[in-house]
Amino acid sequence: xxxxxxxxxxxxxxxxxxxxxxxxxxxxxxxxxxxxxxxxxxxxxxxxxxxxxxxxxxxxxxxxxxxxxxxxxxxxxxxxxxxxxxxxxxxxxxxxxxxxxxxxxxxxxxxxxxxxxxxxxxxxxxxxxxxxxxxxxxxxxxxxxxxxxxxxxxxxxxxxxxxxxxxxxxxxxxxxxxxxxxxxxxxxxxxxxxxxxxxxxxxxxxxxxxxxxxxxxxxxxxxxxxxxxxxxxxxxxxxxxxxxxxxxxxxxxxxxxxxxxxxxxxxxxxxxxxxxxxxxxxxxxxxxxxxxxxxxxxxxxxxxxxxxxxxxxxxxxxxxxxxxxxxxxxxxxxxxxxxxxxxxxxxxxxxxxxxxxxxxxxxxxxxxxxxxxxxxxxxxxxxxxxxxxxxxxxxxxxxxxxxxxxxxxxxxxxxxxxxxxxxxxxxxxxxxxxxxxxxxxxxxxxxxxxxxxxxxxxxxxxxxxxxxxxxxxxxxxxxxxxxxxxxxxxxxxxxxxxxxxxxxxxxxxxxxxxxxxxxxxxxxxxxxxxxxxxxxxxxxxxxxxxxxxxxxxxxxxxxxxxxxxxxxxxxxxxxxxxxxxxxxxxxxxxxxxxxxxxxxxxxxxxxxxxxxxxxxxxxxxxxxxxxxxxxxxxxxxxxxxxxxxxxxxxxxxxxxxxx
Numbered sequence: 001x002x003x004x005x006x007x008x009x010x011x012x013x014x015x016x017x018x019x020x021x022x023x024x025x026x027x028x029x030x031x032x033x034x035x036x037x038x039x040x041x042x043x044x045x046x047x048x049x050x051x052x053x054x055x056x057x058x059x060x061x062x063x064x065x066x067x068x069x070x071x072x073x074x075x076x077x078x079x080x081x082x083x084x085x086x087x088x089x090x091x092x093x094x095x096x097x098x099x100x101x102x103x104x105x106x107x108x109x110x111x112x113x114x115x116x117x118x119x120x121x122x123x124x125x126x127x128x129x130x131x132x133x134x135x136x137x138x139x140x141x142x143x144x145x146x147x148x149x150x151x152x153x154x155x156x157x158x159x160x161x162x163x164x165x166x167x168x169x170x171x172x173x174x175x176x177x178x179x180x181x182x183x184x185x186x187x188x189x190x191x192x193x194x195x196x197x198x199x200x201x202x203x204x205x206x207x208x209x210x211x212x213x214x215x216x217x218x219x220x221x222x223x224x225x226x227x228x229x230x231x232x233x234x235x236x237x238x239x240x241x242x243x244x245x246x247x248x249x250x251x252x253x254x255x256x257x258x259x260x261x262x263x264x265x266x267x268x269x270x271x272x273x274x275x276x277x278x279x280x281x282x283x284x285x286x287x288x289x290x291x292x293x294x295x296x297x298x299x300x301x302x303x304x305x306x307x308x309x310x311x312x313x314x315x316x317x318x319x320x321x322x323x324x325x326x327x328x329x330x331x332x333x334x335x336x337x338x339x340x341x342x343x344x345x346x347x348x349x350x351x352x353x354x355x356x357x358x359x360x361x362x363x364x365x366x367x368x369x370x371x372x373x374x375x376x377x378x379x380x381x382x383x384x385x386x387x388x389x390x391x392x393x394x395x396x397x398x399x400x401x402x403x404x405x406x407x408x409x410x411x412x413x414x415x416x417x418x419x420x421x422x423x424x425x426x427x428x429x430x431x432x433x434x435x436x437x438x439x440x441x442x443x444x445x446x447x448x449x450x451x452x453x454x455x456x457x458x459x460x461x462x463x464x465x466x467x468x469x470x471x472x473x474x475x476x477x478x479x480x481x482x483x484x485x486x487x488x489x490x491x492x493x494x495x496x497x498x499x500x501x502x503x504x505x506x507x508x509x510x511x512x513x514x515x516x517x518x519x520x521x522x523x524x525x526x527x528x529x530x531x532x533x534x535x536x537x538x539x540x541x542x543x544x545x546x547x548x549x550x551x552x553x554x555x556x557x558x559x560x561x562x563x564x565x566x567x568x569x570x571x572x573x574x575x576x577x578x579x580x581x582x583x584x585x586x587x588x589x590x591x592x593x594x595x596x597x598x599x600x601x602x603x604x605x606x607x608x609x610x611x612x613x614x615x616x617x618x619x620x621x622x623x624x625x626x627x628x629x630x631x632x633x634x635x636x637x638x639x640x641x642x643x644x645x646x647x648x649x650x651x652x653x654x655x656x657x658x659x
Contacts, residue, residue, distance in 0.1 A: 003054040005045055005509075006518060007476060008061075011054070015062050023065060025519050027080040031061045031073070033510040034495035042492065045509040050618030072364050075279050075496035079512060082283055083356045083499075087516045089350045100138070100145035107135040108187055112180040115546075125172045125627045131186070132162055139191040140198060141210055148355060154209045158201065166328070189332060196331025199338055201318075203309045214302050214338070217345045219429035223295050226352055230288045231584045233358075237281045240369070244274040245449055249374040249379035252444075260379075262372050271446055272494075273367040278448050279500050280366075282434060283358060287351055294347045301341035308334045398470040403477050411459035415477045418457045418464075432463040433487075433501045439472030442486040606630045 011027035016023050033045045035057045040047070044057050064073055114128050136159050137149040167175075167190055178186065202208025247262075247269055254261040262270070312330045316322055371379075382487065403417040410416075420426045437451040451466025455473055458465045460480045467473040476483050488506060491497045504511035548554055607629040614620040 002048045002052060003051075005029055005515075007517070008054050008057055011058050012061050012065075015058055016065060019062070019066060021066060026084040026515060027065070027077055029041055029515045030076055030080050030510075030512060031065055032057050033515060034076070034498075035060045035064075036492055043495075043507070043510050049119065059111055071269055071276070072494055074367075075272070075276045077277055077365075078276065078361055079363055079496065079499050081356070082357060083512055083516060086354060087520060089353060091384070091520060093346065093350065097144060097148035101548070103138055103147040104145060107131060107138065108184050110299070111135065111187060112183040114176065117294070125176070128176070129169055129172060130386075131437065132167070132190075133160060135187060135234060136163055136191060136194050140195040143211070143339055144346075150210060151627065152209060155365075157226055158207045158209065161196060162197045163190075166190060166197070174209070192332040192335040193328050194331075195335040195338070199334050200309065200312060200331065203313065214298075214305065214341050214345065218298070218302070221348050221352060223291065223298075223348050226348075227288070227291050227295060227353065230284060230355060234284045234288055235283060237277055241274060241277045241281060243369050243377060244270055244277060244373075245447065246380065247369060247377045248274070248444075248447055249375065250376045250595075254376065260376060262376060263369070266370060266372065268374060269367075270369070275334050275446070275448060275494070275496055275500060276365075276367065278436075278437060278494070280358070280362070282356075282500065284462075287355055287358070291348065291351050294344045294351070298344035298348070299340055300342060301337055305334065305337040305341055308337060398474045400470055400473060403456075403458070403474070406459075406580060412461060415458050415460040415480050417473075417477070418459055423457075423598050426457070429457055429464050431457070431466055433465065433503070436501065437468040437472055438465060438483055438487050439467050439469070439476050441490065442483055443472075446490055446497070447498075482627070505642070602644075 006029070009032050012028040013023060013025060016028070033043065036042070037044045037053075042052055049057065064070055067073070111128065114131075128368050134149060138147070138155065139145050139161075140159055141150040141152075141155055151381075175183065175186065176558075196284055198208045198211060202211055202213065248267065251262050251267060308330060312334065315326065315330070318464055337560065400417065403517050404414065405422045406416050407419060408414070408416055408421070418426060419428065421430070431451075431453070435450055436448050440447050440449050449468050451468050453466050455467060455470060458467070458473060458477060460477075461484070465476065466477065487501075487503075491501075491503070491507065498504065498507050498510060499512045504513055508514060548557075608625050609627050609629060611627060613623040613625050616623060
């Protein structure tokens with residue numbers, strides 16, 4: 001299977017520990033990733049590594065680390081130690097900042113998403129006020145905030161008093177009505193004002209417990225003395241580099257049979273030591289630039305901070321009350337300037353620790369120029385106080401103006417020479433290869449000397465190169481690809497040049513930046529016995545407090561949010577609008593009509609009526625007569641008789657008498 005560089009570095013650490021020497025993981029990974037494959041010509045890590053090759057890499061890396069006759073390992077050790085310390089400091093600062101920011105973001109998210117059921121919900125609003133107070137304890141008790149609230153009664157009382165003064169409980173109702181983004185902005189402004197109040201109390205010796213002052217921190221760091229010490233080391237190491245480079249050039253010009261000429265082994269050692277000093281000098285120059293810039297920015301921020309405090313003190317004076325429109329913006333400005341200046345204080349503290357790391361590394365290894373090389377240097381001939389890099393007395397002078405300028409192209413396919421006259425941003429050009437002359441590096445067997453930008457900057461294939469001599473500039477413009485290829489081959493032989501020349505993009509698998517990313521967070525022990533205990537029944541923690549099961553209540557809330565009751569739609573139509581609009585009519589075609597006639601038929605049965613006879617007149621026995629009425633439509637109408645009903649003919653078939 002394929003073996004990763006992390007596994008190889010851990011095996012290498014274990015092998016070195018067994019041999020009696022413990023090494024950090026960064027150094028192990030850096031050395032393992034720069035072992036050259038003799039068969040392929042490149043590094044092993046540039047292609048997948050199998051188990052057999054991994055064993056070879058571990059063996060070769062262990063030999064290189066434990067050997068004393070390979071001076072290049074000292075530069076690799078310097079690079080790994082310094083960059084690892086830099087990464088650790090940066091990682092610690094970022095972790096502290098991210099922890100504090102995550103705690104603040106959680107509080108802001110809770111407060112921004114808060115919604116009261118109704119305005120008179122006193123208990124709920126009291127809980128919201130406590131959350132705001134806890135947020136201020138996280139944000140206003142230290143310059144950069146903390147992930148946990150400080151347990152100090154004096155700080156708690158001061159923050160509570162400032163909160164009640166700036167944001168009393170009466171304002172909670174209007175605060176709840178704001179949107180989430182407006183709430184977050186109000187909280188940030190509130191935190192700035194409260195921190196400004198605490199800083200002003202600190203200025204008047206009436207509070208501000210736990211807030212460090214800028215003056216005391218600057219005095220503790222002794223930034224000016226630190227800058228002087230770094231400048232002194234820069235001058236010293238620069239002189240060392242000059243002596244090493246001059247001794248190498250002087251030894252090269254000596255006759256081969258001269259007995260005072262240093263041996264080849266001593267010359268190789270001087271070249272490797274020169275690379276070590278160049279790397280050490282680069283770190284010192286970076287520290288010097290960072291410290292000088294940080295001191296300058298901090299002095300400006302501290303001056304502005306003190307001026308704000310003095311102006312605010314003059315504004316407040318001995319007054320009992322001051323309009324908040326005048327003082328609240330000043331409190332916020334004070335807190336911003338304080339935080340900005342504090343960032344520079346932390347930067348200075350980190351650079352001071354890095355300088356301590358460099359001094360410790362110097363105590364472990366800092367090569368001096370051998371006595372034989374010192375004697376050769378004393379006998380060397382100089383011109384103008386400096387040695388010439390190459391002997392060009394018999395060559396014709398070189399006209400650099402013959403090299404095409406930026407008007408000939410963009411410098412991607414053919415080299416162009418940029419100068420102060422033809423390049424408006426000449427002073428801002430980013431120099432590749434750390435500003436060293438790659439012509440001298442290739443032709444003088446990895447002799448590393450800085451280039452001279454006064455001769456111009458040559459741009460080719462997206463790189464900006466400077467050279468120490470006119471001959472080097474001219475030769476490079478003739479065959480630029482050959483020199484780039486030679487630099488790459490030299491980096492395979494001496495991998496410390498990869499980080500020194502800052503050509504990480506050409507060696508992505510062997511880059512120190514990539515190695516630091518791989519090893520970050522993996523500093524735990526390789527083996528450990530651990531146990532975990534899990535509960536039998538897990539308790540659900542994803543409870544939605546705002547869940548509502550009642551559908552009608554959801555509809556009522558939706559209507560309330562949409563406020564439909566206050567919205568109505570009305571339309572009017574005029575003669576003009578009627579004439580202008582497009583009208584359409586729909587006509588229903590007549591259907592096929594059909595009728596259904598009915599025939600009415602019926603019968604007219606006879607009807608019987610009972611009458612009581614002889615109820616009037618002479619006394620006679622009463623007789624019940626049943627009369628049959630038969631209606632015949634065909635018979636003509638006859639007038640009724642005196643004894644029978646009208647319009648009826650009757651028969652008297654039967655009668656009965658009764659008394």
